[in-house]
Amino acid sequence: MKIKRMISALLSGMILSGIAVCSANAEDFQAQKDEVIMLVNEQRAAQGKEILYESAILNQAADIRAKEIISNFSHTRLDGSHGYEVVYEVGATYMAVGENIAYGYSTEADVMNGWMNSSGHRANILNENYHAIGVGVARNNNVYYWVQIFTDGIGLTPMYTKGNINRDNDINSEDASLILSDAAETGAGRTGVLTRMQRSFSDLNRDGNVNSYDATLLLKYTAYAGAGGLDSIETYLGL
Numbered sequence: 001m002k003i004k005r006m007i008s009a010l011l012s013g014m015i016l017s018g019i020a021v022c023s024a025n026a027e028d029f030q031a032q033k034d035e036v037i038m039l040v041n042e043q044r045a046a047q048g049k050e051i052l053y054e055s056a057i058l059n060q061a062a063d064i065r066a067k068e069i070i071s072n073f074s075h076t077r078l079d080g081s082h083g084y085e086v087v088y089e090v091g092a093t094y095m096a097v098g099e100n101i102a103y104g105y106s107t108e109a110d111v112m113n114g115w116m117n118s119s120g121h122r123a124n125i126l127n128e129n130y131h132a133i134g135v136g137v138a139r140n141n142n143v144y145y146w147v148q149i150f151t152d153g154i155g156l157t158p159m160y161t162k163g164n165i166n167r168d169n170d171i172n173s174e175d176a177s178l179i180l181s182d183a184a185e186t187g188a189g190r191t192g193v194l195t196r197m198q199r200s201f202s203d204l205n206r207d208g209n210v211n212s213y214d215a216t217l218l219l220k221y222t223a224y225a226g227a228g229g230l231d232s233i234e235t236y237l238g239l
Contacts (some may be wrong), residue, residue, distance in 0.1 A: 031135035033059060034197030035108040036135045036148070040125055043116060047126055053158035054148070054197070056167075058134020061086045062147040066136030069101050069145050076224045087151065094151040098124040111146045124150055132156045160201045163218050164232045165194065171233055172222050176215040178202075193238045204237055 024136075033052070041051040064086050068077060075083040079122060084097045100121045105111035115121035131153035138145040159167060165175040179202050180190040194210070201208045204217045221233050229236065 011100025013205040025180070028063065031195045032108055032137050034195040036112060036146070037133055038196045039108060039112040040133060040148070042080075043112075043125055049126055049128060050131065051155070052130060052133040055092075055132040055151075055153070056135050056159045056161060057092050057156060058132055058149050058151065059136065059159070060091045060134070061092065062134040062140070062149045064089070064136070065099070065101070065147040065149070066138035066145045067102065069147065070138055070140045070148070073101070073103060075099060075101070082231050084149070087149065089140045092151065093155045095154060096127075096129045096136060096152045098127060098130065098148075098150040100124050100148040102144065104143060105146060106144060109210075111144075115148075124148070148161065161233065162195070162201055162204060162212070162237070162239055165198050165202055171218065173219065179210055179215040179218065180212060183215075186210075189210045204233075204239070208239070 037052065044051055063081055068083075072078055076084070077083055083099050083101075087094060087097055097113060100115055102111050102114060107115055116124060125148070127150065129152055130152050132152040134149045136147035136149070137146075162170075163171040163175055165178045168174075178193060178198070182189050182194040182199070182202070185191040192199075199210050202214055205213045207213075218233075221236050224231075224236060233239070
């Protein structure tokens with residue numbers, strides 16, 4: 001049986017500025033990251049807490065930490081600094097920050113169950129002072145290493161907005177095509193092309209389904225924005 005371990009840290013400090021963003025492989029294991037964040041927000045929603053938004057820059061920070069804990073499973077980095085200082089390294093700022101780390105859990109549900117059954121990790125996951133989250137995943141010798149980094153979200157923007165399915169910060173026909181492809185795949189009895197996170201941001205009419213109607217709404221917004229419309233998609237659709 002693989003050893004499973006996890007520890008958490010809850011830290012706070014003054015607002016600080018970081019240096020240039022490093023080039024971590026932020027897209028590695030993105031589906032796993034999305035699923036962890038979905039599970040976090042399901043736990044928060046069940047407790048009446050505000051959901052967290054995914055931050056690309058916090059994902060970068062968490063990716064760095066996931067690689068670091070392979071050789072040093074600790075909240076202390078190899079240079080002796082605190083693990084949360086990676087947030088400065090990628091250029092983020094904060095007034096409150098927390099970190100959960102774990103290894104040996106093979107699935108998103110597995111590691112989340114472990115964290116939720118530990119009081120310190122659970123406290124981080126449900127902390128009302130946090131508004132943004134990043135998740136890092138690394139694998140070494142078929143063992144997974146997991147990191148969650150939480151902050152109050154100062155200076156950060158969501159990785160997703162409604163309709164921005166492919167994360168390129170542009171809502172257009174490519175996003176509609178992804179919705180249609182997913183609808184076709186699921187309609188044929190297959191798993192689809194979208195993660196649970198992407199599907200949650202694709203359901204534009206909030207009817208619990210991702211289908212051609214959502215793609216139509218997205219294309220209507222694309223036409224509106226292309227004609228010079230300035231409202232966000234949320235405002236345009238009344239979301």
